[in-house]
Each structure stands twice: as C-alpha cells, then as structure tokens.
Amino acid sequence: MPVDPRHCYPQPPFEGQTQPFPGLSAKMTPEPDYGEKTYRGSGKLTGQVALITGGDSGIGRAVALAFAREGADVAVSYLDSESQDAKEIAGQIEAEGRRCLLLPGDIREAAQCQALVNKTLDAFGRLDVLVNNAAFQSWAEHLEDITDEDWQRHFDTNTHAMFYLTKAALPHLKPGASIINTSSVNLKTPPKILVPYSMTKAAIANFTVSMAQQLASRGIRVNGVMPGPIWTPFIVTGMPEEAQKSIGSDVPLGRPGQPAELAGAYVYFADPLNSYTTGALLAVNGGMPML
Template sequence: MISSSGIGRSIAVLMAREGADISIVYLADEEADAKETKALVEKEKRKCLLIPFDLTQWKICNTVIDAHVQEYGRIDVLVNNAGKQEMENDFEKINLDTVESTFQANILQMFAITKYALPHMHKGSSIINSTSVVTFRGTSSMIDYASTKGAIVGFTRSLAKNLIKKGIRVNAVAPGPVHTPLQPASRPAEQMEGFGEGAQLGRPGQPSEIAPSYVFLASNESELYHGQILHPYALGD
C-alpha cells in the first residue's frame, strides 16, 4: 500500500521490476499521478490496483485491505508510506487541528492499516514503514511531523518484537532530504531554493535512490532484519 508519487512511485516501479503486483492508495485529487504510476507498473508486466481513499479516515480503512485482498488474495509486503507535513516556525501559532490531522495521516492510519492487513499476511511477510531523518535530528518548523515520525520508529521496533515469532518482519526507512512533490506542496516557493544543498552530499536525494532500501527490506535477503531503521542519507547530516 503505497502513495502514488515521489518515493511511493519509485518503490512501486522497482518492486514491480522484482515481480510484485501492486496496490496503490491515493487521494482523489491525485488520480492523475496514480494513473501514471499504474502505467509505469504495468509497463513492467505486473498488475496495479488503484484504491482511492483518504487514509485519515482510519476508522474505516479496513475497506482498503478488503479491496486488495479481493484482487490478490493475500499480502506479502505492506509498505506504509503515506503521510503529510506542514510547516510552522512559530510554535505558539501552531494549529492544533493541523497537528491532529498530521497524526491521523502519519501514524494512526498506519496502526489501522497494519492491524487489518495482518490477518492476510504470513510467515516471511514484511512490513516496511516510512519515517524520517528529522526524527533523529529534530526540526524547528515541523514539530508535529517529526513527532509522528518518531512515533513510527517506536511503532516499528515494538511491532517487530510483537511479530517476530510469527515470522513477519517489521522495519523502517528514514530518508534524509529527498526531492518529492511533498516538499514544494508543504512550503513557500522561496524555501525550496537550495533545498537539500546543506546536506553533506550538497544535494537532496532522489526517490529512485531511496526505493532500493524498501526492496531490500521486502526481500528474503533481509531475513535478519527485525525492528531496524535504514538511513539512506549521508552520515552526519
């Protein structure tokens, strides 16, 4: 279950190249992106099911799992990649409704999707969550976002312990600055100037450089990985 653009698109295409059939959950106003990703997956001769759904409606997101299972019958890999971020430099002005919706979009739906997916998973299945470098470095302008990403780290490590005896692996990926549609959508245009240039590599990452981490964690080669966080960014950023 992955988003339809940016890192999600790269994950979908790369996993399709490895032989996976894909389901993509997307917001209704992102249908064009979803269809483009579907076409890229199908170009790899794999199936791609599009599921329009707002995951902040986490109380009824079992319908997403139902749609996937009706199409494919089971879940081998669950990628929890959907999320949102908004910037606010003055904490006194932070909108608590925005905080609530960020938690709904980034962590509550992850709990719900995973809960409903588990009955359809099996020994050897893999759950891969998207967190962020800001969990470990902190950020002055996205405190709610960083808090949810920190919660995802705790969720990942704790769920890994919970499921290890069932043979289901749970891990996460924590990218550094990556140039995706989420970035310009969440900040003024002037703040995109020089985005990522302060990183030690002198540039932001690209989604295609992040996706291999997910493919590795989905593969049998990562059987020793339980509760681990992969960091695809230069050490010390």
C-alpha cells in the same frame, strides 16, 4: 558504471514553487526521478503482493515501480486529488507485466484502511508486503501558528493510519511477510518549522522497532526507512519557498535525494533473502550524521 553521487542529480539552488497539498509531480521543476530509466529488477519479489500507501508520487511511487520490476503485483493507495499521478504509475506497473490496483481514498479513517486491505485481498488473493508510506506535512514558524486541524491531520495521517492498516493487515500476513514504514531523519534532527511532522516520524520509528519484536514470533518482519531531504511533492507543498531553494545544500553530498535513490532500501527490506533483518531503521540521507 559508477556514478559520482554528488553530481548525478540536480543540485541547489532550486526554483521556489508552491502547490497545495498533496501536490503533483508533473508540476514540479525539475520533476522527480522515480527510476523509470534507472531501476532494473531481478525477480527479488516474484509472486508477492504489496500494498503501498502514497504510492502515486514521491518515495511511494519509486517503490511501487521498483516492486513491479522485481516481480510483485502492487496495490496503490492515494488521495482522490492525486488521480493523475496514480494513473501514471498504474500504467508503468502494467507496462512491466504486473497488475496494479488503484485505491483512492483518505487513510485517516479506520474504515478506509480496512477497505484497502480487503480490496487488495479481493483483487490479488494475498498480501505479502505492507508499506506504510503516506504522510502529511506542513510547516509553521511558531507553535502558535500550528492550527489544531493541522496538528490533528499530521497524527491521523502519519501515525493513526499506520496503526489501522497494520492491524487490518495482520490477520492476512503469513510467515515471511514484511511491513515497511517510512520514518525520517527528522526523528533525530527535527527542524524547528516541522514540529508535528517530526514528532510523528519519531513515533513511526518507535512503532517499527516495537512491532518487530512483537511480530518476530509470527515470522513477520518489520523495518523502517529514514529518508533525508528528498525531492518530492512534499517539498513544494510542505516547506516555505525560500527553504526549497537550498534544500539538500547542508548535507554532505550537497543535494536532495531523488525518490529513485530510496527504492532499493524498500526492496531490500521486502526481499525474502534478507530474512534476518527486522527492527532495522535504515537512513538514506546523503551522509547526514545520525549518531
């Protein structure tokens, strides 16, 4: 049955809340919807193996669950402090009859990125879909308030790790494989308090389009998703409490999106039926103008 997209999920105002990065889903009010009760698979990714960074919570978790319900085995990369969320998604994936490989560690190190690929290959024997999704976000009112450490962490996590992982995966990706990168609408509408985060998301979009052209000759597709404001732990770890209360109120649909509402975009890009789609950047943003 059709649903009214304005009212099918919680709307602002929300309760201001704070967690240290990277945050846990269970401590959010309300908890994000990852599609446990709504996403229904139809075998689109049967036999495939996916590696998803940041697959324990937020958008990555919804994607991991959707991929499993579409028939894929999933390797989930996450920070050690997110083990609670990681164990939950592993249980959900295995409940779907698929295999899940949990891969804790910090992807800011090139060696860790290589290890993620190697361990995925050791466990599953192949790699078909790489989802570069994990990210870091913090806010600052003024440029002088951004510490050198935070600046570096944004680029190490959001862009350098994408480079390391893509480079490590490429020798093992066969024609028909897919790389999906999480960018953001911030590349065109950067908030003043998220300068380094928005810069990295613009870089991710540029990398996506460049790689799509470079890898087309190998039969490997590269696409990106540009989320708008999405109700994930990022909201409570990387935004001021006052801004959290009205998150999503300024988009045409009048609310933030839920991770479950992003999953279909990633499935679309991974689905072999969409073999002519590469170099695309898909905005899932509640109607925010992107011209």
